[in-house]
Amino acid sequence: MRLLATSLLASLVLAACGSAADQTQAVTSDTKVKLTPVVTETEFPWGMAFMPNGDLLFTEKENGLKRLPAGETTPVAVPGLPPAYTERQAGYLGLTLDPDFATSRLVYVAYSKGTPDANGTAIVHGRLSDDGNALEDVTEIFVADPRDTALHFGSRLQFGGDGTLYATIGDGFVYMDLAQDPKKTHGSVIRINKDGSIPADNPFADGAVGNPAVWSYGHRNEQGLYYDAETDTLYETEHGPKGGDELNIIRKGANYGWPEITYGVDYDGTIITDKTEAEGMEQPETYWVPSIAPAGLTKLTSDVYPGWKGDLFAGGMNGPAGLNLVRIDMENGKVVGRENLFQGEYPIRDVVQGPDGHLYIATKNFDGIFRVDLADGN
Structure with a gap:
């Protein structure tokens, strides 16, 4: 597996759509990075989570849960996971650790x-055995809510x-209109307690005008989520x-507009909404x-990469502007610029920060999992 380096020259095209959100500027930095292979024996890695001891847990779309011992x-x-439906975009997807993982x-x-x-999207939890080799x-x-499509699971x-669990639920593609119905989980971010019960302060907790689990709605296919x-x-x-x-930024009870408002058009070029x-x-x-098909999202909290602490990082899987890692330059909670890293190299499905402070990326298909290292000359 070859090592990659990038000069971090940004290249993005923004539509002139008349909103403040489209004024994001391309930025560059002096920091240079490369990709170092960590796992090459993997098929369609989807989600990643580091254990406190440095072991990496990750899912593969069709093969379930894997563990990479630290240093190997x-x-x-x-x-231990139940069987999954694995056609097209379906399979084993995101994962996270209990905040009290060291004990539980x-x-x-x-x-x-x-x-x-x-x-439909389901969530399970299980106890990782003491030796890390089984989920019990x-x-x-x-x-x-059920659908009959193999697309858009979030x-x-x-x-x-506060210890509650957020999860993204895709709109099911052909059921996009239901994303505007808070009584449905299609196209939503849900919020539940660790045991699956409903928090009393959820916006629709009483079920009168919305599904008790729904926290926000009007989403399409959400494949990046990060709590700061x-x-x-x-x-x-x-x-x-x-x-x-x-x-x-996800807010309680908020409607994010899909498909009533959007800055995109349908795949055949027809207008979804004006x-x-x-x-x-x-x-x-x-x-x-154009699109990058964003997948995976994290914030850099370490000092590993000069000038990047506090910025968000998102993977790009597809589309004319995809196949890159995007640094989203943040100042005082606001987006002030974007920089494309590794442009055109690999479709990136997930990005997380490891316990060593480095960023790690999982590629969409068969390439593997990589650590983002400083390149020579930094």
């Missing part, structure tokens, strides 16, 4: 459950500072159609035209 290069299978050893995993005629006492804690997981404990902010990225990928803004609907912090 060959992962081991971790059996609980791992939370999202996956596609069901059949071609009736399937696996319990289902959430199942989204499925990133993040714990908030320092600012108590939940960030999310989602795929637009052809253009209009978004970075959002509106990019509407009263009562949130605007993105930044958006991408």
